[in-house]
Amino acid sequence: MTYFEIMNIKIIYPKWQKLLYETEFNLPPHSPLCFAAALDKTINVSFCDENVEQIDFSEDADLVAISAMLTCQMPRGWEIADRYRQEGKTVIFGGIATTLHGKETLEHADAIFLGEAEGRFHKVIDDFKQGRLKKVYDHRLDFPDTDCIGEARRDLLKKELYKFRGIQMLDLVHTARGCKFDCFTCCTPYLGGGKFRPRPLDKVISEMENIDNNRMFITDNSMAQDEEWQKKLFKAMVPLKKKWVSHPISDSHEITELAAKAGCWFIYQGIVDTSDYIRNRIRRYKENGIGVKGAVIIGLDNHDEDYIKRLVDFLLEVELDVAEFTILTPFLHTPIRAQLEKEGRILHNDWSKYTAGNVVFKPAKMTVESLEKMNEYAWKTFYKDCSKELKMAKLYMQVFDREKKDGTYKNVTLSPDRNWKNSENRKLVSEQ
Ligand code: B12
Ligand code: SF4
Incomplete structure (x- = not known):
């Protein structure tokens, strides 16, 4: 192996199968850009x-780095x-899914990197340069x-590829890592060490300031881990x-x-039941002018067909703004995986089918087919009177209004020539 001072790394973020009934959209990735930020500037x-976009396999690279966040990307x-x-x-x-699927990945890789890269990757580069990876x-x-x-490293993104009907997608940013909770569907505590790890506030605010987009998705697992931190962060963000x-x-x-x-x-609120807790949470958000997108998981052991019907009725009754229904999925290193493995139900x-849109386990109170049918039922019933696109557009209208009030409204290019499908949508466009 030759020793080379300047090297080229090509980072690839593999394609994954989107949810069947979800409107297809692509947010700019975050993990590979954080990985890139951890690389030496040279x-x-x-x-x-x-x-x-398609991968250009002919592009020259000394090292190909595959960044995988989801199991279904593997x-x-x-x-x-x-x-x-x-x-x-x-x-x-590297990436979250690599960390979860390390052993299998070894068959396809020269090396795997498990965990977070900051301050850790230069050793890999040194080893590679010296031919002892x-x-x-x-x-x-x-x-x-x-x-x-x-x-x-948002400079690496081809921004024009991340638009939906002419609107720039949100930019992703994170203010902390880790999670002290231990939800039954989640692998984050396994990955992030079961501890809340906030980033220095000044760095977070400065990164947000530098984002050339007024709209952001803060991808933290859960900000609800430390009230004092949230107060400081939100005050600094005003x-x-x-x-x-x-x-x-x-x-x-x-x-x-x-x-x-x-x-x-x-x-983006996780919902698995029809409790007063959820009802009150949604009300509290809405009273403060905050919309709610439900991350609704169906197929839990107490869910039968009737329960799922009542859950959808409940979501309509509490006027949830948008819902994304997913099917319970036993991802590796989650408590639900351990339970279902023990019960022989995987x-x-x-x-590739672990997309959260397929049934990959034996449900307790339904057949596989009936859970699949109830997934379709949930999507179609929730959006029967108002399409997903339109409900989402309404949420966008709220943000446009707020931006108009504080003078930050710009770059809205929703326009009738952007394939808006029906007259209802066109009406919204003409209201701009
Ligand atoms: C952002 C996000 C999304 C975005 C992704 C946008 C995009 N374009 O990528 C969206 C909203 C689309 C999404 C969707 C889903 N998501 Co998601 N998502 C996340 C989230 C919140 C943040 C990921 C992130 O940006 N982390 C921040 C970065 C800094 O951390 P990092 O990835 O660990 O990167 C570091 C290292 O891994 C390393 N690294 C990264 N890449 C590489 C590469 C190399 C070569 C090396 C050496 C190192 C390296 O360096 C980085 C810096 O240290 C995570 C939870 C979390 N907070 O991590 C869930 C998470 C990844 N999602 C999850 C799930 C379940 C989903 C869904 C399947 C279901 C759902 N609705 O939630 C859907 C997809 C449905 C579908 N089929 O389409 C699970 C993963 C489950 C799994 N095993 O697949 C997670 C962990 C959440 C959880 N609580 O369980 N998600
Ligand atoms: S689902 Fe969210 S709050 Fe629960 S353990 Fe995972 S990251 Fe933490």
Whole structure:
């Protein structure tokens, strides 16, 4: 192996299968851009998100780095790697899904990197340059100080590819890592160490300021982990006038009001039941002018057909703004995986089907077919009177209104020539 000072890394984010009934949209990826930020400045980086563009296999690269976030990206990631390796290229894998699927990935990789990259990847580069790349770099329980997290390399994105009907998609950013909760569907505590790890506030605010987009998705697992932190963060965000969406914040009037002042536009709220807790949460958000997108999981052990019908009625009754129905999926390293494995209820490990849109386990109170049917029922019934596109457009209208009020409204290019499908949609466009 020759020793080369300047090297080229090509980062690839493999394509994955979107949910069947979901309107197809592509947010700009975040993990590969955070990985790129952890690389030495002397390294030339190119980036391909296969969800929005084709991979140019002929492009020269000293090292191909495959970044995989979702389990259902892995089989495609492996295919891509096999092809590069047949052509004699060196391939390394990293990202959340690699960390979950390390062992299988070894068959398709020259090296795998498990865990977070900041302050840890230069060793890999040194080894590679000296021709002694190791098969496994395991940094799972070796968490970098959050002070080392650099600004995501958004300069690597081809921004024009991330538009929906002419509107620029949100930019992703994170303010903390880790999660102290232990939800039964989730692998995050396994990945992030079961501890809330906020980034330094000044760095977060400066990164947000530098984002050339007024609308952001704060991808933190759950900001509801530390009330004092949320107060500080939201107060510091007010002057930025950004509009943002996130996973749940703390369920208190003070925090919700502060989040709204800081530009919170809608919350992505997990929902699995029809409890008063959920009803009140949705009400609290809405009273503060914050919309709610439900991440609704169906197929839990207490769900039968009747329960799912009542759940959909409930969501309509509480006027949930938008719903994304997913089927319970036993991803590796989650409590639900351990339970279903113990009970012998896992049907298969065809990871390409682990999209949260397929039934991959034996439901307790339904057949596989009836759960699939109820998934279709949930999507179609919730959106019967108002399409997903239109409900989403209404949420956007709210953000346009808020931006018009504080003078940050710009770059809205919703227009009748953008294939809006029906007259209802056109009416919304003409109201602009
Ligand atoms: C953003 C996000 C999304 C976005 C993705 C946008 C996009 N274009 O990529 C959207 C909203 C589309 C999404 C969808 C889904 N998501 Co999601 N998502 C996340 C989330 C919140 C953040 C990921 C992130 O940006 N992390 C921040 C970065 C900094 O961390 P990182 O990825 O670990 O990156 C570091 C290292 O991994 C490493 N690294 C990264 N790449 C590489 C590459 C190399 C070569 C190396 C060496 C290192 C390396 O360096 C980075 C810096 O240290 C995570 C949870 C979380 N907070 O991590 C869930 C998560 C990844 N999603 C999850 C799930 C379940 C889903 C869904 C399947 C279901 C759902 N609705 O939630 C859907 C997809 C449905 C479908 N079929 O379309 C699960 C993963 C389950 C799994 N095993 O597949 C997670 C972990 C959430 C959870 N609570 O369980 N998601
Ligand atoms: S679902 Fe969210 S809150 Fe629950 S453990 Fe996972 S990241 Fe934490």
